[in-house]
Amino acid sequence: MTPLAASYRAALSTAARDALLRRRRPQSLPARTLLVHDHVIGEDLAAAYAGLFPATGPLDPGDLPSVLVHIAGFPAAMDLMAQADFPMPLLGMVHLENRVRHHRPVPAGVPLEVAASATGLAPHPAGTTVDLVITVHGPDGDQPGEGPVLLWEGTSTYLGRGVRLAGHPRVDRRPREAFAAPELTARWRLPASTGRDYAAVSGDYNPIHLHPLAARALGQKGMIAHGMYLAGRMLAGREPAGAGHSWSISFATPVLLPGSVSLGVTHSGAGTARVTEVTAWNARSGKPHFTGRIEPGERPTAIRRPRSSGRPWRPS
Amino acid sequence: MSTDSYTALVNQPLGHRLAQALGLPQPAILRRHRPGAPLVDGPVLVLGGGPAADEAATHLLDWGQDVRRHPAAQDRYGAVVAAFDDVSTPAELSATALELGAVQRQLGGSGRVVTVYQDPEGTPDPAVRAARKGVEGLTRSLAHEMRQGSTANGIILGEGISLGAPGAAGALRFLLSGRSAFVSGQFIPVATDGGATPRDWDRPLAGRVAVVTGAARGIGAAIAETLHRDGATIVGVDVPAAGQGLADVVNALSGSALQLDITAPDAGERILAHCRERHGRMDVVVHNAGITRDRKLANMDADRWDSVIAVNIESQLAMNRAFLAAAGDGVVAAGLRIASLASTSGIAGNAGQTNYAASKAGVIGMVSATAPLMTGGGTINAVAPGFIETEMTAKIPFLTREVARRMNSLSQGGRPVDVAEAVSFLVSDAAGGTSGATLRVCGQGIMGA
């Protein structure tokens, strides 16, 4: 798999070439699906991920958190977006939301098949959005001829700011709803190292998360937290054991680092109909950072997992 | 406790010569009681011709002492007992007095002279009373003349009481021993044949439960320690604010602590309840708790005056009423023994201490008036300390302190344990013949002499 740093380098050089040659980007998405075979999420990485959220304790290596699975698929999506045939430049793209269906437990130490594709170019008041879809399959299922089992699928929506594609109508900005904070149930204090720590685990070394000067150079007010870090922290301790759940997160304003995020979590319904809704906001400015939602769904059966993680176990 | 480094200095060869050359006082290091140590260092010479001399010799032989009845020029004595119990006119003092004088230089360091005579008040005969009273004067003056930590004290036998009485034996032994190290020029009246000699002279309070107020520190702590050493189980009482020190003291003595303000109206009841519940008995009470709020009378305010009176004497009166009412109830011993701390300030007075002296003189009056009320052989006595080296006296400015501690026949301050020894003696059965008395522990301080 292409390392993420290489993707950023490629994206930089593409951007430079675009600027130099005044080249026009393609107006449609590449039809390619990037496949990564035998991707293994190691227990070391899982432990490093767990270290990001010490309050919620260690992970079950047989049932990894959703965001860690996302981390596994993210380089493939980046690779797709960094190429010259992608209709919008990677650098400066804004992460708008994520929707994930986490069908079955994703174990560490098991070869996974990761696929990334781009879809759903759509106009947005501020430019054009695109959905990056990542699917993660495990080994073949128990039933004869069942084939690889779909474990996880996630869609990340990004905004190419200012990108206007031919044939897309202009979309008017919707009036912003006044934000009313719910009852505070938690507060996250995020130190300046939050972005660097998450980058070290996820490999996402986007400079806007690493250093305030780099972030300002790239148009941010300051160093900001990774959206997926916020998603991961929102989910920490709230994902049902045994997976089967779906969740989403929708970002409003970035979380500057270091900083403090106020959260209000509410639950409604019960059992499989129980819905957890999360609202995060900035107590000082009163502006929302993100909203999230977790639904438990039906609990599926877990896939087989090799007893020893020493020797890679391959699907037949 | 403040350290008397001068006494330590003059007991070094160089310091000794220096003090001698400068004509400075030369305080000796006093012989103090240690369990198991000999009663007296050296032979005891018994002088006099009356029955008391024989009785003294009998006691001393019982106690395993080397007793001499006739002075010998080469002997060095640990103590001399001079019996004047048979004098009927002052002229008869001469023989024994002069014999005593002749051997005075043969006394070793921390030696003892104990005179024995009959109570002057016991006779209406002018000549007899004059003779008896004369012994008092002789003893007091001799005490002033004693050197090297030696002391002279007297035992006053009540009418019909012989030196064979348990209380007299106890007084004799106390005065000969290291327990009376800082007692000099004093008299122990033995008025009755009450009391008993203990089975073990090193544990005269074995099996007794003793309440000590103000036990958290200083003299009170020393009393608790000494009574415990002598066999008593200690109930340490002190104000709640002194609880930490109190806990430390009683924990070292395997006693129990009772945090209590003794001026509380129910203080006596609470002490009784504690003793009843924890120990099932109360044999000894030592009223040691006391405070000073010094100020010349012209500058005295009500708070200073009243608090000193309340703590130092009113509380004792109130507690004694409760204890006496309960005496013989199965918890409070029928022969309850009470010792109360007075002060030489209460005898001689002291500038700046009108309130304190009033309270301490009050104690002296209280014990003498309470003594007849004691039932079942119980006794009540007071101990009046002179200058004692404590945290309190350590705060006195250096020069004043240095003068104060030398102003007695032993040229030094006493230690808390010296007061404690006197208390321990007075609350023991061996002092059962003495009640209503005040014993000074002052090294024959010139104050109130």
Next chain:
Amino acid sequence: MTENPQQQTSSTGTAAIAGGPLRQAVVIGGNRTPFARSHGAYASASNKDLLTAALNGLVARFGLQGERIGEVAAGAVIKHSRDFNLTRESVLGTVLDHSTPAHEVQIACATGMEAIGGLANKIRLGQLDSAIGGGVDSISDAPLVFNDAARSVLMELNRARTVQDRIKAVLRFRPGHLAPEAPGTEEPRTGLSMGEHQARTTHRWGITRQAQDELALASHHHMAAAYDRGFFDDLVTPFGTLTRDNNLRADSTLEKLASLKPAFGRDLGEEATMTAGNSTPLTDGASAVLLGSEDWAAARGLPVLADFVDFETAAVDFVDGQEGLLMAPAYAVARLLQRQGLTLQDFDYYEIHEAFAGTVLATLKAWEDEEFCRERLGLDAPLGPIDRARLNVNGSSLAAGHPFAATGGRITATLAKMLHKKGPGSLGLVSVCAAGGQGIVAILRGR
């Protein structure tokens, strides 16, 4: 006192654990240090110093020198890793027989209650004849912890075998690593302090500022009066420079309390009601309670103040605000009353730990709330109101302060003494909330 301190058992008959009947576990008495506001009077005292002092004071009060106590259980909520055996080390610093075993207990602010309750159960089962339960906390002595990054470097340095490895490890040091992580009362999963949590609960239950200030004032006045009439003479032994709790404000007034600015829940704006005056400050101190079988107490002529009847622990899911962080005792009381066949009105005294005035008032309101009692406690009818004249009559944590693990011992000894004065059969209810959404409640019966 027994003549034979080595005598270890006084059990008559077969122990319950061996098939015999259960027996009573009695509260003999207690002792504590005065409580001190943190970083003040006890700034130089360690947890061990404080706990040792509390134990030594207890030993002095009851003449336990050289006694082998069945077991000592205590703990501290915030302690050094070097104090892994804090209680045992403290016992070794006392004049108790050094063959007295000791163990650590920790359930946040309810540590003392758990220690005492667990020991009482062992006594009732016949496993112990005597025990001391208590706790200590000193924010002033709290360990400063290297942050995770620094710790990782230090551990690597520790593991390094070669000079190069060591140099490599040392080169990883960054100035930021030197910033220590100070201890706090933040809930790890929410990042909110206890006060912030309580502010939500207080707000949710509509507890007014005035009601909270009145409760705080009553606590101070009750405790000051209790000190003045000598109530604490046999419950507190001075430590260091303190002879009384130095958080106690005998001269506090409603006006003074009303003038304070909100300290918690400031985001609630006008509706913020919790101030430094109606919240308990961080405090240092230690407490210890002597428990025993009736035989053991009788053999030593020790007083029997109360029976430790029963206790119950509860926890609530507070993480996403489903329930208030400090509301667990409301649940525990319902279960305990049911088990003991009692009603909330059956008690002569209520000792509800005042973590915050709002905690006490919200708990009382919850017990009166039909919906809460039905929906949350599963009861047909509300537990109902209590006679407020029986609540914390000698003051509680708002006045004394709250050294987390020491509060259970303070309350148990205080209540036992009150019940003993009230008379045999009188009942007292203890309620102590704790971090982590937990709480312990207990019932004592006067003797």
